[in-house]
Amino acid sequence: MDWCGLAAARPAHWVPDAHALCCFACGTSFGALIRRHHCRCCGAVFCHACSSRSTSLHGWGLEQSVRVCEECYSFEVSQLPVLLAGDLFWRTARWTGTRSGRYLRLSADQSAIIWTTWRDDSGAETSAERTLPLSNLRFVSVAQDGRRIELHKDGGEMLSFEAEAAQTAAWAAALARLVAILKQRHSYERLYGGRIESFSPRSKAILAPRIRLCLERRQQQLVSSNQAKLLAAMNPN
Ligand SMILES: [Zn+2]
Numbered sequence: 001m002d003w004c005g006l007a008a009a010r011p012a013h014w015v016p017d018a019h020a021l022c023c024f025a026c027g028t029s030f031g032a033l034i035r036r037h038h039c040r041c042c043g044a045v046f047c048h049a050c051s052s053r054s055t056s057l058h059g060w061g062l063e064q065s066v067r068v069c070e071e072c073y074s075f076e077v078s079q080l081p082v083l084l085a086g087d088l089f090w091r092t093a094r095w096t097g098t099r100s101g102r103y104l105r106l107s108a109d110q111s112a113i114i115w116t117t118w119r120d121d122s123g124a125e126t127s128a129e130r131t132l133p134l135s136n137l138r139f140v141s142v143a144q145d146g147r148r149i150e151l152h153k154d155g156g157e158m159l160s161f162e163a164e165a166a167q168t169a170a171w172a173a174a175l176a177r178l179v180a181i182l183k184q185r186h187s188y189e190r191l192y193g194g195r196i197e198s199f200s201p202r203s204k205a206i207l208a209p210r211i212r213l214c215l216e217r218r219q220q221q222l223v224s225s226n227q228a229k230l231l232a233a234m235n236p237n
């Protein structure tokens with residue numbers, strides 16, 4: 001396979017074999033019988049049992065099914081589709097206390113969080129999108145009431161969006177995992193690949209227009225089916 005134009009070169013975010021003495025998940029020591037395997041998503045090193053799943057990683061430009069660790073597998077297969085489909089959250093204006101809907105989603109190339117105003121009769125507005133690039137998202141937390149997801153930006157500013165506790169928890173966990181993968185890849189790239197770029201958003205890895213188109217189509221389907229569900233619940237007739 002040709003990684004970044006360097007045939008047979010180790011991808012920059014892979015932990016070198018010499019730095020991995022045991023499996024990053026279960027701690028089993030590597031040796032003649034227990035081989036090392038790299039998760040193509042996060043770049044960490046695992047035994048076969050802890051990395052036996054495979055999935056395509058379109059967001060990283062990998063169309064074919066590749067080896068991933070358990071955590072990355074469940075992110076790609078169950079958490080990522082939730083973020084791409086988007087969902088309805090509420091924001092409360094600080095001075096007036098007015099509540100208004102926001103449709104929140106992850107961008108198709110998985111590089112930013114996007115939100116638009118929600119209309120109960122027509123769904124998400126298509127104009128006036130606001131975006132938060134993941135490179136500016138420092139960490140994600142959940143407010144004490146369990147209903148508000150808090151997005152902490154570089155520089156200290158915080159955005160909060162409210163929903164049912166289960167939805168908030170699912171989004172917080174999925175976004176935290178996404179940020180963790182990005183940070184882990186970035187730190188491995190710096191440590192082992194000599195890269196000093198501040199962040200490597202997924203969009204950079206998606207070079208082929210075909211993959212980009214496929215990502216956009218996938219998101220359109222997820223978003224429109226979820227919006228149709230929400231609108232049907234709000235407008236029963
Ligand atoms: Zn293991």
Ligand SMILES: [Zn+2]
Nearest residue numbers: 039042069072
């Ligand atoms: Zn992984």
